[in-house]
Every structure is written in structure tokens, then in C-alpha cells.
Amino acid sequence: MKYLSLGILLIMLAGCSGHLEEPAVSFGKKCAVTEDGQVNYSYVWLYNKEDGLKANKANCELIQK
Numbered sequence: 001m002k003y004l005s006l007g008i009l010l011i012m013l014a015g016c017s018g019h020l021e022e023p024a025v026s027f028g029k030k031c032a033v034t035e036d037g038q039v040n041y042s043y044v045w046l047y048n049k050e051d052g053l054k055a056n057k058a059n060c061e062l063i064q065k
Contacts, residue, residue, distance in 0.1 A: 022049035031059035039063050 024047055031041040032055035039062050040055075047053045 023047075024049045024053075026053055026055075028057075029060060030055035030057055031063065032056075033059050033062065 026045040026047065027043065029041060029043050030045060030053070031039050033039055039059060041060060041063065042055070045053055045055055
């Protein structure tokens with residue numbers, strides 16, 4: 001069961017990174033601010049190595065509690 005779950009996770013991650021030319025992954029809570037001021041957060045980020053990751057930990061302080 002553990003191997004099945006791991007296999008499904010890997011397939012999902014591979015499918016998500018299909019549109020990236022130089023895919024990279026980053027783990028840990030990071031936040032990104034959109035153009036309209038909303039803050040998006042995630043613990044897993046898939047991004048293009050050439051463009052770099054625009055999310056960081058400092059933006060997480062903008063989330064209203």
C-alpha cells in the first residue's frame with residue numbers, strides 16, 4: 001500500500017510539472033502574492049529553474065489571521 005501511494009504521488013507530480021522547461025521543486029511553507037494582492041501559500045512548489053521561485057517565507061507574514 002505504501003508503494004502504491006508513493007507511485008501515485010510521483011505520477012501526480014510528474015503531471016504537474018509537464019509545462020515547465022526546467023522543472024524544480026521546493027518544500028516548506030512559502031507564500032506568493034498575486035497581482036490583485038491575494039496571498040497564496042503551499043508546502044510544495046513546482047517552478048521553472050530559469051525564472052526562479054517567486055514565493056518566499058517573508059510573504060507569509062502578509063496573511064491576515
